[in-house]
Amino acid sequence: MELGPPGGSGPAEPGPRLRGLRGADAAASASSLSRFGAEAGCRASAVAAVLPAGGSGERMGVPTPKQFCPILERPLISYTLQALERVSWIKDIIVAVTRENMETMKGIIQRYQHKRISLVEAGVTRHRSIFNGLKALAEDQPNCRLSKPEVVIIHDAVRPFVEEDVLLKVVTAAQEHGASGAIRPLVSTVISPSADSCLDHSLERARYRASEMPQAFLFDVIYDAYQQCSDYDLEFGTECLHLALKYSHIKAKLVEGSPDLWKVTYKRDLYAAESIIKERISQKVCVVMDTKEDEEHVGHCLEEMLKTELNHVKVTSGQDLQQIILEQCYNFVCVNVMTSDFEETQRLLNMVEESNLSILYPVVVISVHFLDYESVPLGQKMEKVMQIREFAKEAKKRNILLSGLLIYFPQRAFNSTMCYFVRSLIIKLRERLGGKKDVDRHG
Numbered sequence: 001m002e003l004g005p006p007g008g009s010g011p012a013e014p015g016p017r018l019r020g021l022r023g024a025d026a027a028a029s030a031s032s033l034s035r036f037g038a039e040a041g042c043r044a045s046a047v048a049a050v051l052p053a054g055g056s057g058e059r060m061g062v063p064t065p066k067q068f069c070p071i072l073e074r075p076l077i078s079y080t081l082q083a084l085e086r087v088s089w090i091k092d093i094i095v096a097v098t099r100e101n102m103e104t105m106k107g108i109i110q111r112y113q114h115k116r117i118s119l120v121e122a123g124v125t126r127h128r129s130i131f132n133g134l135k136a137l138a139e140d141q142p143n144c145r146l147s148k149p150e151v152v153i154i155h156d157a158v159r160p161f162v163e164e165d166v167l168l169k170v171v172t173a174a175q176e177h178g179a180s181g182a183i184r185p186l187v188s189t190v191i192s193p194s195a196d197s198c199l200d201h202s203l204e205r206a207r208y209r210a211s212e213m214p215q216a217f218l219f220d221v222i223y224d225a226y227q228q229c230s231d232y233d234l235e236f237g238t239e240c241l242h243l244a245l246k247y248s249h250i251k252a253k254l255v256e257g258s259p260d261l262w263k264v265t266y267k268r269d270l271y272a273a274e275s276i277i278k279e280r281i282s283q284k285v286c287v288v289m290d291t292k293e294d295e296e297h298v299g300h301c302l303e304e305m306l307k308t309e310l311n312h313v314k315v316t317s318g319q320d321l322q323q324i325i326l327e328q329c330y331n332f333v334c335v336n337v338m339t340s341d342f343e344e345t346q347r348l349l350n351m352v353e354e355s356n357l358s359i360l361y362p363v364v365v366i367s368v369h370f371l372d373y374e375s376v377p378l379g380q381k382m383e384k385v386m387q388i389r390e391f392a393k394e395a396k397k398r399n400i401l402l403s404g405l406l407i408y409f410p411q412r413a414f415n416s417t418m419c420y421f422v423r424s425l426i427i428k429l430r431e432r433l434g435g436k437k438d439v440d441r442h443g
């Protein structure tokens with residue numbers, strides 16, 4: 001059993017966040033922390049998470065265990081870790097992986113700068129993996145270097161879309177009831193087949209729910225349950241809430257979860273996860289103008305038009321660009337009205353690279369050049385703009401997808417040109433994020 005982050009002495013500052021995170025994330029986490037009695041003078045309730053990640057993913061039908069299958073060239077488990085690391089009041093994240101995948105997991109932690117992660121060896125079943133994770137937090141284990149939490153979250157490593165609100169709900173409910181779990185309405189009706197594979201009876205679907213993750217427990221409730229577990233339960237069980245009821249006599253509080261809590265099980269789930277991630281990261285665009293004046297006129301015009309297509313559009317002439325990058329925007333439109341040179345685009349590329357933004361997701365940068373054809377011969381400018389190909393080759397190595405858009409127009413037709421430009425821009429953004437389907441590579 002390996003404890004503690006690879007090469008590290010123990011949990012460090014919150015996970016792969018961009019340096020100097022401010023704004024909504026920090027405020028939300030601070031308010032959540034206060035709900036655990038972290039006000040001045042109270043000891044904050046310690047919360048840890050155990051992520052079983054030791055499965056083989058047979059139902060996925062590909063050689064790679066599904067938790068390591070890439071989505072946008074990044075392993076699925078890294079998205080789940082990032083989701084948990086966004087929650088600053090989770091102090092330790094214990095991941096159970098098989099001995100053969102331990103080095104792969106260490107590489108993922110290193111490459112994507114995951115923090116607060118400790119690795120333990122998985123078991124031959126999910127329950128045994130979870131039990132090994134709990135042992136890493138129990139103080140009765142030899143050379144245990146992690147402190148026992150008051151509450152422990154258990155969450156499948158292949159459920160990447162977990163938000164702070166549902167984590168807060170199950171942890172708060174577990175503090176009060178001893179155990180809690182997320183549930184979802186059943187999509188299919190549950191039936192019971194007879195020995196000869198005929199219908200014996202069916203359950204009234206409205207009276208039942210699907211048990212999902214995350215789940216949360218007072219640590220002693222679930223650890224005692226696992227210590228008393230029969231081998232049969234450890235081999236064939238699939239429900240932690242059942243163990244808490246059977247062995248610790250605790251009836252878990254059930255919490256309605258969001259539709260995104262589903263578990264990646266079949267290959268179709270990878271396609272769905274990839275689409276959701278692309279949709280989420282494509283909705284925020286930052287338009288960087290090359291002069292303040294342009295921010296007023298062209299930028300405002302652009303912002304109004306883009307807002308009809310995208311959820312979050314910011315326009316800046318650069319002075320708050322660093323903050324926008326820290327808030328994890330992944331799409332940038334660098335509008336060069338004054339010149340067709342690339343110094344503004346290059347400055348943006350440098351800032352994106354310094355922020356490590358493109359480690360987590362591909363960053364789209366579109367360098368736009370408006371050229372008035374009545375004053376600028378096309379040939380002369382095309383040659384200059386074509387230099388972008390060299391920039392793009394270098395940027396791609398850093399997971400930055402750079403494209404160019406040349407808008408060659410008569411000054412008197414500026415407004416109609418802008419409509420054409422916005423359409424071209426949206427098409428280019430969607431095309432860049434469409435990219436090659438990673439999932440095809442799992443075949």
Ligand SMILES: Nc1ccn([C@@H]2O[C@H](COP(=O)(O)OP(=O)(O)OP(=O)(O)O)[C@@H](O)[C@H]2O)c(=O)n1
Nearest residue numbers: 052053054055056057058059124125126129157
């Ligand atoms: N011995 C095991 C088996 C499963 N898991 C983990 O438990 C979670 C949910 O289990 P499941 O979806 O069944 O994963 P697999 O067992 O890998 O899938 P399959 O049943 O298709 O092989 C996954 O994160 C999986 O890695 C684990 O930690 N240890």
Ligand SMILES: O=P(O)(O)OC[C@@H](O)[C@@H](O)[C@@H](O)CO
Nearest residue numbers: 126156211212213238239240
């Ligand atoms: O049975 P599987 O190993 O596919 O999934 C394990 C759990 O995620 C699943 O049983 C949920 O219902 C939560 O308990």
